[in-house]
Amino acid sequence: MLMKKHLLGKLTNYLLNNFLNKENAAKLWKIIQEAGDYLVGKLPDHPNHPKGRNPYAHVAMIPMLAWIAKNAPAHLKATFFAVFASFTNLALSANALGTKYLNEIFVITREVKDKITGQIQSMADYSELGMLLIVVTLLTLIIPVITVLLIQKSKFKTNE
Numbered sequence: 001m002l003m004k005k006h007l008l009g010k011l012t013n014y015l016l017n018n019f020l021n022k023e024n025a026a027k028l029w030k031i032i033q034e035a036g037d038y039l040v041g042k043l044p045d046h047p048n049h050p051k052g053r054n055p056y057a058h059v060a061m062i063p064m065l066a067w068i069a070k071n072a073p074a075h076l077k078a079t080f081f082a083v084f085a086s087f088t089n090l091a092l093s094a095n096a097l098g099t100k101y102l103n104e105i106f107v108i109t110r111e112v113k114d115k116i117t118g119q120i121q122s123m124a125d126y127s128e129l130g131m132l133l134i135v136v137t138l139l140t141l142i143i144p145v146i147t148v149l150l151i152q153k154s155k156f157k158t159n160e
Contacts, residue, residue, distance in 0.1 A: 028063060035059045061088065071157055080156075098139075106132035 039055030046053060065085060072080030111124035151157065 032056070032059050032062070071151060073156065102132065102135065106135070108132065 033056070036056035036059045039059065041052075043053040043055055043058070065081070065088070068081060068084040072084075106128040107125070108129050109122060109125045111120060112122045113120055
């Protein structure tokens, strides 16, 4: 979940700052925030989201999907949009796996006490938290930026 929020935020910010002027970026960001505010508490419950779904994450994907549609060749817009939307879903699934594996590599535990006796059952260990944050920050910055740059330099870039 942490990686998903960072990934969406970084990519959305990159798109807002590089493909829109400041005035339009501010307008679009305001729309995203208002749409997210409107959706708070309205998304259906899901077992993967025990604390509730994040409406802002859903809305923040819209500029990315618009960028995908804009950069597709004119005669293949629908196909590219569908394929890249599928890649987005694949990325979200990869996020879950990436989180799982990062949590296995960088083991972080919290202190757990017995509710009745107050005796500590497992000790807290945050010694790898710093390295985990560095790795997550690098991944969430580098992967989206490289992806955007590769597509912008490929034959799939449009001049529209």
